[in-house]
Amino acid sequence: MTDHEHSQGESRKGTKSGGLLPGLVKGLITTARTLGRPTHTTEYPDAQPYLPPRSQGVIALLEENCTSCMLCSRECPDWCIYIDSHKETLPATTEGGRERQRNVLDRFAIDFSLCMYCGICVDVCPFDALHWSPEFEYAEVDIKDLLHEKERLGQWMPTVPPPPALDPSSAEPQEITAANKPARTAPEARS
Template structure:
């Protein structure tokens, strides 16, 4: 039995050898080993890299300034850099010696590296060389498996790096929500929204129906506070705080001053409303119907993203870059309005 199997194997080998040596068949027995072979004659011939070959990641050691940007950007944190400062000779004779960062260690843990190239993209220090290829086609996976010392070394390096990163720029850590707390947060958000909305609608209706002017101003405070709470609920922290500062802090006080200065009688009084209110009710109902219809048909059950929090820094970035011209225009408008208000209200 064993002999038959061996003969079969020899047959396969022989057939393949013949096919390799004479790719045109035995009728034209011209040896052409380079055409039929799947291997290349390495030192003389080099395999062309496939079109999507991504090469290896390496370092231009001379260009490296030990800025750690590549290590910090790496999604896997698989780049290990150590360096030290040293003094270099001054540029001009008689100048002060320059300080220069010198790299001691640059290691990429290729067991973790996924060749994303993020470390390469923004800067030129780390290079991706398509012509340089790893000797093995597979990633070397042994570093994390076999050698215990290497593993310890890697872990220590990663901890050091984490500490360094958290000192300089806090790395974004993935939010650790369990599904239950996310659901709970959603329910809590919806309950909060319901309560705020009910209070706001009640206060708004009282605002436009009460006959006491000061009460109207206080209901306005409630509505404005509700709007601020909604802003916070939507993650717009800066706008929420501004709402409280500007509206409740300044505008309402302005209204109260207006009420007092115009000496409107405070308390139940006639003459706050028109006698015929039905047209106003109809107009408001029409507005509400049309708007709500449009909104419901337009945005059926579109969900807000779960975490929509925005930071003040983002708002500032946007205002002072994209919207700098409108911002300046609004500033001038505010100044003009305040001067205008003073001019209008000034006694001669």
């Protein structure tokens, strides 16, 4: 690869000089030199292509993290995320306590026939429920099958690469800072 770039730089320098004939000869020399060099082609179906680990192939959903906040769905430029949820009331855990409500996710679907892979949903998710996976081999014969429901989106989760390591001089991650804080002194917090 570096070889290739080097030779490109050379030929760019070379075009400065010369009238008609040198240019034509230079063209012939360039193509002949490329002929003698190994190709950069990867024979894809036979050999897997090399993709950078952070490639944006497909969006994976970690369902447990999703709070049905709808931020991703609202930010999506082409509205390809469908979310249905309902409220569930949790009984009070202690005697005389207050009942609590939480959102339960019924449906989370991304229509990859509409998705333009901008990644805004992944960026905007405050709870890290959406992740990029480098997998890309999910073409379908029927365009309707590109609508991935939450089960399918969840299946991509194991293919998500671990987050990149932090810089050596960076601050500690938020989670560790939070864990290292002294415990609050309130008596018997909810378990």
